[in-house]
Amino acid sequence: MEIQGLHGRLLADLGPAIASGEIPEGTVLRSEELEARYGVSRTVVREAVRVLEAMRLVASRRRVGTTVQPREAWDVFDPLVIRWRLAGADRAAQLSSLGGLRIAVEPVAAALAAAQASEDHCRELSALAVELTVTARSGDLQEFLRHDIAFHALVLRASGNEMFAHLADAVGAVLTGRTEHELMPHHPARYAVALHREVAEAVCAQDAAAAERAMRAIVTGALEELAPTLAEQA
Amino acid sequence: MEIQGLHGRLLADLGPAIASGEIPEGTVLRSEELEARYGVSRTVVREAVRVLEAMRLVASRRRVGTTVQPREAWDVFDPLVIRWRLAGADRAAQLSSLGGLRIAVEPVAAALAAAQASEDHCRELSALAVELTVTARSGDLQEFLRHDIAFHALVLRASGNEMFAHLADAVGAVLTGRTEHELMPHHPARYAVALHREVAEAVCAQDAAAAERAMRAIVTGALEELAPTLAEQA
Protein backbone atom coordinates (compact mmCIF):
# COMPACT_ATOMS: atom_id res chain seq x y z
CA MET A 1 0.00 0.00 0.00
CA GLU A 2 1.22 3.43 -0.96
CA ILE A 3 4.56 2.12 -2.23
CA GLN A 4 4.09 3.22 -5.80
CA GLY A 5 6.64 5.41 -7.42
CA LEU A 6 9.57 7.29 -6.03
CA HIS A 7 7.49 9.73 -4.04
CA GLY A 8 5.99 6.67 -2.38
CA ARG A 9 9.42 5.52 -1.34
CA LEU A 10 10.23 8.93 0.05
CA LEU A 11 6.99 8.92 1.97
CA ALA A 12 7.56 5.44 3.31
CA ASP A 13 10.92 6.61 4.60
CA LEU A 14 10.19 10.10 5.87
CA GLY A 15 6.75 9.35 7.33
CA PRO A 16 7.82 6.68 9.79
CA ALA A 17 10.95 8.66 10.66
CA ILE A 18 8.85 11.64 11.66
CA ALA A 19 6.03 9.66 13.27
CA SER A 20 8.48 7.75 15.42
CA GLY A 21 10.16 10.91 16.61
CA GLU A 22 13.43 9.97 14.95
CA ILE A 23 13.20 13.31 13.17
CA PRO A 24 12.15 15.52 16.06
CA GLU A 25 9.67 18.39 16.09
CA GLY A 26 11.09 21.61 14.77
CA THR A 27 13.58 19.98 12.43
CA VAL A 28 13.83 21.87 9.15
CA LEU A 29 14.12 19.88 5.96
CA ARG A 30 15.26 21.68 2.84
CA SER A 31 14.11 20.37 -0.51
CA GLU A 32 17.58 20.47 -1.95
CA GLU A 33 18.90 18.39 0.91
CA LEU A 34 16.21 15.76 0.41
CA GLU A 35 16.87 15.67 -3.32
CA ALA A 36 20.51 14.95 -2.64
CA ARG A 37 19.89 12.49 0.16
CA TYR A 38 17.50 10.34 -1.85
CA GLY A 39 18.91 11.06 -5.27
CA VAL A 40 15.58 12.15 -6.69
CA SER A 41 14.27 15.19 -8.48
CA ARG A 42 12.51 18.24 -7.19
CA THR A 43 9.16 16.92 -8.44
CA VAL A 44 9.37 13.80 -6.34
CA VAL A 45 10.41 15.59 -3.19
CA ARG A 46 7.69 18.17 -3.54
CA GLU A 47 4.96 15.59 -3.98
CA ALA A 48 6.05 13.63 -0.94
CA VAL A 49 6.25 16.80 1.13
CA ARG A 50 2.77 17.82 -0.04
CA VAL A 51 1.33 14.57 1.26
CA LEU A 52 3.14 14.88 4.58
CA GLU A 53 1.82 18.41 4.78
CA ALA A 54 -1.73 17.22 4.21
CA MET A 55 -1.23 14.89 7.17
CA ARG A 56 -0.01 17.88 9.15
CA LEU A 57 3.27 16.12 9.91
CA VAL A 58 5.16 19.02 8.36
CA ALA A 59 4.48 22.55 7.23
CA SER A 60 6.47 24.30 4.55
CA ARG A 61 7.06 28.01 4.35
CA ARG A 62 9.00 30.06 1.87
CA ARG A 63 12.47 31.12 2.80
CA VAL A 64 12.36 28.71 5.77
CA GLY A 65 11.87 25.18 4.55
CA THR A 66 9.59 22.36 5.61
CA THR A 67 9.35 22.17 9.37
CA VAL A 68 8.37 19.07 11.31
CA GLN A 69 5.24 19.92 13.25
CA PRO A 70 4.55 19.13 16.92
CA ARG A 71 2.64 15.95 17.66
CA GLU A 72 -0.51 17.83 18.57
CA ALA A 73 -0.83 19.05 15.00
CA TRP A 74 -0.59 15.62 13.41
CA ASP A 75 -3.70 14.20 11.83
CA VAL A 76 -3.84 11.24 14.20
CA PHE A 77 -6.77 9.73 12.33
CA ASP A 78 -4.87 9.34 9.09
CA PRO A 79 -4.43 5.63 8.42
CA LEU A 80 -0.80 6.02 7.46
CA VAL A 81 0.03 8.12 10.49
CA ILE A 82 -1.60 5.50 12.69
CA ARG A 83 0.39 2.73 11.07
CA TRP A 84 3.66 4.63 11.25
CA ARG A 85 3.17 5.46 14.90
CA LEU A 86 2.27 1.88 15.73
CA ALA A 87 5.48 0.75 14.07
CA GLY A 88 7.71 3.19 15.92
CA ALA A 89 8.59 4.52 19.32
CA ASP A 90 5.16 6.06 19.77
CA ARG A 91 3.55 2.65 19.75
CA ALA A 92 2.48 2.73 23.38
CA ALA A 93 0.78 6.11 23.14
CA GLN A 94 -0.95 5.18 19.91
CA LEU A 95 -2.18 1.88 21.32
CA SER A 96 -3.66 3.52 24.37
CA SER A 97 -5.36 6.23 22.30
CA LEU A 98 -6.81 3.65 19.97
CA GLY A 99 -7.83 1.57 22.96
CA GLY A 100 -9.81 4.51 24.28
CA LEU A 101 -11.42 5.03 20.91
CA ARG A 102 -12.37 1.37 20.73
CA ILE A 103 -14.01 1.58 24.15
CA ALA A 104 -16.08 4.50 22.94
CA VAL A 105 -17.02 3.26 19.50
CA GLU A 106 -17.23 -0.51 19.45
CA PRO A 107 -19.94 -0.97 22.09
CA VAL A 108 -22.13 1.61 20.36
CA ALA A 109 -21.42 -0.03 17.01
CA ALA A 110 -22.44 -3.39 18.45
CA ALA A 111 -25.69 -1.93 19.74
CA LEU A 112 -26.48 -0.38 16.36
CA ALA A 113 -25.57 -3.59 14.59
CA ALA A 114 -27.95 -5.53 16.82
CA ALA A 115 -30.74 -3.01 16.35
CA GLN A 116 -30.69 -3.39 12.59
CA ALA A 117 -29.10 -6.76 12.05
CA SER A 118 -29.83 -8.65 8.87
CA GLU A 119 -29.85 -12.41 8.66
CA ASP A 120 -26.62 -12.31 6.68
CA HIS A 121 -24.84 -10.36 9.35
CA CYS A 122 -26.09 -12.76 11.99
CA ARG A 123 -24.90 -15.74 10.00
CA GLU A 124 -21.46 -14.32 9.23
CA LEU A 125 -20.92 -13.14 12.79
CA SER A 126 -21.90 -16.50 14.23
CA ALA A 127 -19.59 -18.27 11.82
CA LEU A 128 -16.71 -16.03 12.85
CA ALA A 129 -17.46 -16.65 16.52
CA VAL A 130 -17.20 -20.38 15.88
CA GLU A 131 -13.89 -19.94 14.06
CA LEU A 132 -12.58 -17.90 16.98
CA THR A 133 -13.54 -20.63 19.40
CA VAL A 134 -11.86 -23.32 17.33
CA THR A 135 -8.63 -21.46 16.54
CA ALA A 136 -8.32 -20.29 20.14
CA ARG A 137 -8.42 -23.87 21.34
CA SER A 138 -5.90 -25.06 18.76
CA GLY A 139 -3.59 -22.14 19.52
CA ASP A 140 -3.32 -21.01 15.90
CA LEU A 141 -2.67 -17.35 16.60
CA GLN A 142 -2.44 -16.27 12.96
CA GLU A 143 -5.82 -17.68 12.07
CA PHE A 144 -7.30 -16.43 15.32
CA LEU A 145 -6.07 -12.95 14.48
CA ARG A 146 -7.56 -13.08 11.00
CA HIS A 147 -10.97 -14.00 12.31
CA ASP A 148 -10.77 -11.57 15.21
CA ILE A 149 -10.12 -8.72 12.77
CA ALA A 150 -12.94 -9.89 10.53
CA PHE A 151 -15.30 -10.11 13.48
CA HIS A 152 -14.70 -6.56 14.68
CA ALA A 153 -14.71 -5.19 11.14
CA LEU A 154 -18.05 -6.83 10.49
CA VAL A 155 -19.61 -5.39 13.63
CA LEU A 156 -18.35 -1.94 12.70
CA ARG A 157 -19.70 -2.31 9.18
CA ALA A 158 -23.01 -3.69 10.36
CA SER A 159 -23.50 -0.60 12.51
CA GLY A 160 -24.46 1.19 9.33
CA ASN A 161 -22.26 4.16 10.21
CA GLU A 162 -19.64 4.77 7.56
CA MET A 163 -17.26 6.44 10.00
CA PHE A 164 -17.43 3.46 12.34
CA ALA A 165 -16.81 1.19 9.37
CA HIS A 166 -13.68 3.11 8.49
CA LEU A 167 -12.21 2.43 11.92
CA ALA A 168 -11.98 -1.23 11.00
CA ASP A 169 -8.49 -0.76 9.58
CA ALA A 170 -7.24 0.93 12.72
CA VAL A 171 -8.76 -1.75 14.92
CA GLY A 172 -7.21 -4.37 12.69
CA ALA A 173 -3.83 -2.70 13.10
CA VAL A 174 -4.19 -2.76 16.88
CA LEU A 175 -5.08 -6.42 16.93
CA THR A 176 -2.26 -7.26 14.56
CA GLY A 177 0.20 -5.27 16.63
CA ARG A 178 -0.91 -7.08 19.75
CA THR A 179 -0.23 -10.46 18.21
CA GLU A 180 2.99 -9.48 16.48
CA HIS A 181 4.57 -8.04 19.55
CA GLU A 182 3.74 -10.97 21.73
CA LEU A 183 1.59 -8.80 23.87
CA MET A 184 -0.97 -11.54 24.27
CA PRO A 185 -0.96 -15.01 25.75
CA HIS A 186 -0.42 -17.92 23.38
CA HIS A 187 -3.92 -19.13 24.00
CA PRO A 188 -6.42 -16.30 23.79
CA ALA A 189 -8.30 -15.86 27.04
CA ARG A 190 -11.31 -18.12 27.23
CA TYR A 191 -13.56 -15.37 28.56
CA ALA A 192 -12.75 -13.16 25.56
CA VAL A 193 -13.85 -15.83 23.13
CA ALA A 194 -17.03 -16.38 25.12
CA LEU A 195 -17.74 -12.68 24.92
CA HIS A 196 -17.39 -12.71 21.16
CA ARG A 197 -19.96 -15.48 21.04
CA GLU A 198 -22.21 -13.38 23.27
CA VAL A 199 -21.96 -10.45 20.89
CA ALA A 200 -22.88 -12.64 17.94
CA GLU A 201 -25.85 -14.11 19.79
CA ALA A 202 -27.07 -10.69 20.94
CA VAL A 203 -26.86 -9.33 17.42
CA CYS A 204 -28.83 -12.29 16.10
CA ALA A 205 -31.40 -11.76 18.85
CA GLN A 206 -31.48 -8.04 18.03
CA ASP A 207 -30.70 -7.39 21.69
CA ALA A 208 -28.86 -4.06 21.46
CA ALA A 209 -28.22 -3.71 25.17
CA ALA A 210 -26.70 -7.17 25.49
CA ALA A 211 -24.53 -6.66 22.40
CA GLU A 212 -23.28 -3.38 23.79
CA ARG A 213 -22.50 -4.89 27.20
CA ALA A 214 -20.60 -7.83 25.76
CA MET A 215 -18.60 -5.68 23.36
CA ARG A 216 -17.76 -3.23 26.11
CA ALA A 217 -16.42 -6.11 28.16
CA ILE A 218 -14.25 -7.17 25.24
CA VAL A 219 -12.66 -3.81 24.58
CA THR A 220 -12.19 -2.77 28.20
CA GLY A 221 -10.63 -6.16 28.82
CA ALA A 222 -8.31 -5.68 25.87
CA LEU A 223 -7.15 -2.31 27.13
CA GLU A 224 -6.62 -3.58 30.66
CA GLU A 225 -4.52 -6.48 29.47
CA LEU A 226 -2.40 -3.99 27.60
CA ALA A 227 -1.99 -1.65 30.56
CA PRO A 228 1.07 -3.31 32.14
CA THR A 229 2.94 -3.35 28.83
CA LEU A 230 2.06 0.26 28.19
CA ALA A 231 3.23 1.31 31.63
CA GLU A 232 6.48 -0.54 31.15
CA GLN A 233 7.23 1.25 27.88
CA ALA A 234 6.41 4.69 29.23
CA MET B 1 -6.56 26.94 5.89
CA GLU B 2 -5.07 25.05 2.99
CA ILE B 3 -5.57 27.93 0.58
CA GLN B 4 -1.90 28.55 -0.08
CA GLY B 5 -0.58 28.46 -3.55
CA LEU B 6 -2.08 27.35 -6.81
CA HIS B 7 -2.24 23.69 -5.84
CA GLY B 8 -4.30 24.87 -2.88
CA ARG B 9 -6.75 26.52 -5.24
CA LEU B 10 -7.01 23.37 -7.32
CA LEU B 11 -7.62 21.36 -4.19
CA ALA B 12 -10.23 23.78 -2.91
CA ASP B 13 -12.03 23.40 -6.21
CA LEU B 14 -11.64 19.71 -7.02
CA GLY B 15 -12.04 18.44 -3.45
CA PRO B 16 -15.52 19.84 -2.83
CA ALA B 17 -16.60 18.92 -6.35
CA ILE B 18 -15.71 15.29 -5.76
CA ALA B 19 -16.91 15.17 -2.16
CA SER B 20 -20.28 16.57 -3.13
CA GLY B 21 -20.71 14.05 -5.90
CA GLU B 22 -20.68 16.74 -8.55
CA ILE B 23 -17.84 14.79 -10.14
CA PRO B 24 -19.22 11.28 -9.83
CA GLU B 25 -17.42 8.05 -8.98
CA GLY B 26 -15.56 6.56 -11.88
CA THR B 27 -14.90 9.85 -13.64
CA VAL B 28 -11.45 9.95 -15.18
CA LEU B 29 -9.47 13.15 -14.95
CA ARG B 30 -6.45 13.54 -17.22
CA SER B 31 -3.63 15.78 -16.05
CA GLU B 32 -3.48 17.61 -19.34
CA GLU B 33 -7.17 18.40 -19.16
CA LEU B 34 -6.83 19.80 -15.65
CA GLU B 35 -3.83 21.89 -16.70
CA ALA B 36 -5.89 23.42 -19.46
CA ARG B 37 -9.03 23.87 -17.40
CA TYR B 38 -7.27 25.70 -14.58
CA GLY B 39 -4.48 27.24 -16.60
CA VAL B 40 -1.76 25.86 -14.38
CA SER B 41 1.32 23.75 -14.87
CA ARG B 42 1.79 20.03 -14.50
CA THR B 43 3.63 20.56 -11.24
CA VAL B 44 0.60 22.14 -9.65
CA VAL B 45 -1.84 19.56 -10.97
CA ARG B 46 0.31 16.67 -9.84
CA GLU B 47 0.65 18.01 -6.31
CA ALA B 48 -3.06 18.55 -5.94
CA VAL B 49 -3.79 15.09 -7.31
CA ARG B 50 -1.27 13.57 -4.90
CA VAL B 51 -3.10 15.09 -1.95
CA LEU B 52 -6.49 13.94 -3.21
CA GLU B 53 -4.96 10.52 -3.66
CA ALA B 54 -3.73 10.49 -0.07
CA MET B 55 -7.32 11.19 0.97
CA ARG B 56 -8.37 8.27 -1.21
CA LEU B 57 -10.75 10.51 -3.16
CA VAL B 58 -8.96 9.56 -6.38
CA ALA B 59 -6.48 6.98 -7.56
CA SER B 60 -4.17 7.53 -10.48
CA ARG B 61 -2.85 4.82 -12.76
CA ARG B 62 -0.58 5.00 -15.70
CA ARG B 63 -2.13 4.96 -19.11
CA VAL B 64 -5.56 5.46 -17.52
CA GLY B 65 -5.62 8.71 -15.63
CA THR B 66 -6.78 9.68 -12.17
CA THR B 67 -10.07 8.00 -11.37
CA VAL B 68 -12.57 9.27 -8.81
CA GLN B 69 -12.94 6.57 -6.18
CA PRO B 70 -16.22 5.27 -4.72
CA ARG B 71 -17.40 6.82 -1.47
CA GLU B 72 -16.49 3.75 0.56
CA ALA B 73 -12.83 4.31 -0.23
CA TRP B 74 -12.74 7.92 0.92
CA ASP B 75 -10.86 8.71 4.09
CA VAL B 76 -13.93 9.96 5.90
CA PHE B 77 -11.90 11.03 8.90
CA ASP B 78 -9.81 13.52 6.97
CA PRO B 79 -10.70 17.01 8.22
CA LEU B 80 -10.90 18.41 4.71
CA VAL B 81 -13.07 15.59 3.43
CA ILE B 82 -15.41 16.13 6.37
CA ARG B 83 -15.63 19.83 5.68
CA TRP B 84 -16.16 19.36 1.95
CA ARG B 85 -18.91 16.82 2.49
CA LEU B 86 -20.62 19.05 5.04
CA ALA B 87 -20.62 21.86 2.51
CA GLY B 88 -22.09 19.82 -0.31
CA ALA B 89 -24.88 17.48 -1.23
CA ASP B 90 -23.61 14.81 1.12
CA ARG B 91 -24.29 17.02 4.10
CA ALA B 92 -27.10 14.91 5.50
CA ALA B 93 -25.13 11.67 5.41
CA GLN B 94 -22.07 13.29 6.92
CA LEU B 95 -24.07 14.91 9.70
CA SER B 96 -25.69 11.64 10.66
CA SER B 97 -22.36 9.79 10.62
CA LEU B 98 -20.78 12.45 12.76
CA GLY B 99 -23.80 12.41 15.03
CA GLY B 100 -23.28 8.72 15.59
CA LEU B 101 -19.61 9.28 16.30
CA ARG B 102 -20.44 12.00 18.80
CA ILE B 103 -22.85 9.68 20.61
CA ALA B 104 -20.08 7.14 20.91
CA VAL B 105 -17.20 9.39 21.84
CA GLU B 106 -18.42 12.41 23.75
CA PRO B 107 -20.03 10.61 26.69
CA VAL B 108 -16.90 8.53 27.20
CA ALA B 109 -14.78 11.65 26.88
CA ALA B 110 -16.89 13.38 29.52
CA ALA B 111 -16.46 10.45 31.87
CA LEU B 112 -12.69 10.45 31.37
CA ALA B 113 -12.57 14.21 31.82
CA ALA B 114 -14.45 13.92 35.08
CA ALA B 115 -12.25 11.11 36.33
CA GLN B 116 -9.09 13.15 35.95
CA ALA B 117 -10.34 16.71 36.02
CA SER B 118 -7.98 19.47 37.08
CA GLU B 119 -9.14 22.63 38.79
CA ASP B 120 -8.40 24.58 35.65
CA HIS B 121 -10.63 22.39 33.55
CA CYS B 122 -13.40 22.70 36.11
CA ARG B 123 -13.10 26.46 36.15
CA GLU B 124 -13.02 26.85 32.37
CA LEU B 125 -15.88 24.46 31.85
CA SER B 126 -18.04 26.20 34.44
CA ALA B 127 -17.30 29.56 32.89
CA LEU B 128 -18.32 28.28 29.48
CA ALA B 129 -21.53 26.84 30.94
CA VAL B 130 -22.36 30.26 32.31
CA GLU B 131 -21.68 31.90 28.96
CA LEU B 132 -23.93 29.36 27.28
CA THR B 133 -26.73 30.14 29.69
CA VAL B 134 -26.41 33.88 29.14
CA THR B 135 -26.08 33.85 25.36
CA ALA B 136 -28.92 31.36 25.03
CA ARG B 137 -31.23 33.70 26.93
CA SER B 138 -30.18 36.73 24.89
CA GLY B 139 -30.56 34.80 21.64
CA ASP B 140 -27.07 35.65 20.40
CA LEU B 141 -26.60 32.56 18.26
CA GLN B 142 -23.10 33.44 17.06
CA GLU B 143 -21.72 33.81 20.56
CA PHE B 144 -23.65 30.78 21.74
CA LEU B 145 -22.07 28.76 18.95
CA ARG B 146 -18.58 29.95 19.82
CA HIS B 147 -18.97 28.89 23.43
CA ASP B 148 -20.71 25.65 22.54
CA ILE B 149 -17.76 24.69 20.34
CA ALA B 150 -15.30 25.67 23.04
CA PHE B 151 -17.21 23.64 25.62
CA HIS B 152 -17.21 20.43 23.64
CA ALA B 153 -13.61 20.93 22.53
CA LEU B 154 -12.55 21.39 26.13
CA VAL B 155 -14.29 18.22 27.27
CA LEU B 156 -12.65 16.29 24.45
CA ARG B 157 -9.25 17.71 25.32
CA ALA B 158 -9.72 17.13 29.05
CA SER B 159 -10.35 13.46 28.34
CA GLY B 160 -6.61 13.11 27.92
CA ASN B 161 -7.03 11.05 24.76
CA GLU B 162 -5.32 12.70 21.81
CA MET B 163 -7.64 11.06 19.29
CA PHE B 164 -10.70 12.36 21.13
CA ALA B 165 -9.10 15.79 21.22
CA HIS B 166 -8.66 15.74 17.46
CA LEU B 167 -12.37 15.23 16.95
CA ALA B 168 -12.94 18.72 18.30
CA ASP B 169 -12.66 20.22 14.82
CA ALA B 170 -15.22 17.84 13.39
CA VAL B 171 -17.61 18.48 16.26
CA GLY B 172 -17.09 22.20 15.78
CA ALA B 173 -17.93 21.83 12.11
CA VAL B 174 -21.16 20.02 12.97
CA LEU B 175 -22.22 22.68 15.43
CA THR B 176 -21.33 25.44 13.00
CA GLY B 177 -23.24 23.74 10.22
CA ARG B 178 -26.27 23.39 12.44
CA THR B 179 -26.33 27.10 13.18
CA GLU B 180 -25.50 28.23 9.66
CA HIS B 181 -28.19 26.19 8.03
CA GLU B 182 -30.89 27.30 10.38
CA LEU B 183 -31.31 23.80 11.59
CA MET B 184 -31.81 24.96 15.13
CA PRO B 185 -34.34 27.13 16.91
CA HIS B 186 -33.45 30.75 17.44
CA HIS B 187 -33.30 30.21 21.17
CA PRO B 188 -31.33 27.11 22.03
CA ALA B 189 -33.41 24.61 23.94
CA ARG B 190 -33.39 25.29 27.64
CA TYR B 191 -32.88 21.65 28.54
CA ALA B 192 -29.73 21.52 26.42
CA VAL B 193 -28.20 24.41 28.28
CA ALA B 194 -29.11 22.83 31.60
CA LEU B 195 -27.40 19.62 30.51
CA HIS B 196 -24.21 21.52 29.70
CA ARG B 197 -24.27 22.93 33.22
CA GLU B 198 -24.75 19.40 34.52
CA VAL B 199 -21.71 18.19 32.64
CA ALA B 200 -19.60 21.00 34.05
CA GLU B 201 -20.79 20.30 37.58
CA ALA B 202 -20.20 16.56 37.24
CA VAL B 203 -16.68 17.14 35.96
CA CYS B 204 -15.95 19.46 38.86
CA ALA B 205 -17.34 16.85 41.26
CA GLN B 206 -15.28 14.17 39.51
CA ASP B 207 -18.51 12.23 39.03
CA ALA B 208 -17.72 10.29 35.87
CA ALA B 209 -21.05 8.51 35.65
CA ALA B 210 -23.04 11.74 35.92
CA ALA B 211 -20.86 13.51 33.37
CA GLU B 212 -21.30 10.63 30.96
CA ARG B 213 -25.09 10.57 31.44
CA ALA B 214 -25.49 14.31 30.90
CA MET B 215 -23.25 14.35 27.84
CA ARG B 216 -25.07 11.38 26.37
CA ALA B 217 -28.32 13.26 26.78
CA ILE B 218 -26.83 16.24 24.96
CA VAL B 219 -25.56 14.36 21.94
CA THR B 220 -28.52 12.02 21.54
CA GLY B 221 -30.76 15.04 21.81
CA ALA B 222 -28.76 16.82 19.15
CA LEU B 223 -29.05 13.92 16.76
CA GLU B 224 -32.77 13.52 17.37
CA GLU B 225 -33.43 17.17 16.68
CA LEU B 226 -31.59 16.73 13.42
CA ALA B 227 -33.50 13.61 12.40
CA PRO B 228 -36.45 15.31 10.68
CA THR B 229 -34.17 17.52 8.62
CA LEU B 230 -32.03 14.56 7.65
CA ALA B 231 -35.05 12.52 6.60
CA GLU B 232 -36.34 15.39 4.52
CA GLN B 233 -33.06 15.69 2.60
CA ALA B 234 -32.79 11.97 1.93
Place this chain on the structure above:
DNA sequence: CACTTGAATAAGTCATACCTTTGGAGTCAT
Protein backbone atom coordinates in the same frame (compact mmCIF):
# COMPACT_ATOMS: atom_id res chain seq x y z
C1' DC C 1 -9.89 -18.81 -30.41
C1' DA C 2 -6.07 -18.10 -27.55
C1' DC C 3 -1.81 -16.01 -27.54
C1' DT C 4 1.84 -12.86 -28.76
C1' DT C 5 3.44 -8.60 -30.28
C1' DG C 6 3.49 -3.85 -30.83
C1' DA C 7 2.11 0.82 -30.81
C1' DA C 8 -0.25 4.54 -28.55
C1' DT C 9 -1.25 6.83 -24.29
C1' DA C 10 -0.98 9.02 -19.98
C1' DA C 11 1.32 9.11 -15.80
C1' DG C 12 6.03 9.36 -13.72
C1' DT C 13 10.60 11.43 -13.52
C1' DC C 14 14.29 14.71 -14.42
C1' DA C 15 16.63 19.08 -15.30
C1' DT C 16 16.39 23.91 -15.75
C1' DA C 17 14.92 28.43 -15.66
C1' DC C 18 12.48 31.90 -13.46
C1' DC C 19 9.05 34.04 -10.03
C1' DT C 20 7.63 35.27 -5.30
C1' DT C 21 7.75 35.57 -0.62
C1' DT C 22 10.11 36.52 3.54
C1' DG C 23 13.64 36.38 7.27
C1' DG C 24 17.40 38.85 8.52
C1' DA C 25 21.46 41.72 7.85
C1' DG C 26 22.78 46.19 7.35
C1' DT C 27 21.79 51.08 7.52
C1' DC C 28 20.16 55.28 9.21
C1' DA C 29 17.67 58.51 12.04
C1' DT C 30 15.84 59.33 16.46
Place this chain on the structure above:
DNA sequence: ATGACTCCAAAGGTATGACTTATTCAAGTG
Protein backbone atom coordinates in the same frame (compact mmCIF):
# COMPACT_ATOMS: atom_id res chain seq x y z
C1' DA D 1 20.82 51.88 22.27
C1' DT D 2 16.48 51.54 19.97
C1' DG D 3 13.44 51.64 16.46
C1' DA D 4 12.18 51.75 11.60
C1' DC D 5 13.49 51.33 6.91
C1' DT D 6 15.82 49.24 2.84
C1' DC D 7 17.60 45.68 0.41
C1' DC D 8 19.49 41.12 -0.53
C1' DA D 9 19.71 36.34 -0.50
C1' DA D 10 17.62 31.94 0.54
C1' DA D 11 14.11 28.71 -0.04
C1' DG D 12 9.87 27.30 -1.69
C1' DG D 13 6.49 27.89 -5.79
C1' DT D 14 5.55 27.64 -10.73
C1' DA D 15 6.34 26.78 -15.67
C1' DT D 16 8.15 24.04 -19.35
C1' DG D 17 10.35 20.67 -22.35
C1' DA D 18 12.40 16.30 -22.78
C1' DC D 19 12.46 11.74 -21.72
C1' DT D 20 11.06 7.11 -19.27
C1' DT D 21 7.95 3.53 -18.08
C1' DA D 22 3.99 0.97 -17.32
C1' DT D 23 -0.38 -0.43 -19.26
C1' DT D 24 -4.14 -0.89 -22.22
C1' DC D 25 -5.98 -2.08 -26.40
C1' DA D 26 -5.86 -3.82 -30.90
C1' DA D 27 -3.87 -5.94 -34.64
C1' DG D 28 -1.65 -9.82 -36.16
C1' DT D 29 -0.16 -14.71 -35.75
C1' DG D 30 -0.25 -19.55 -34.61
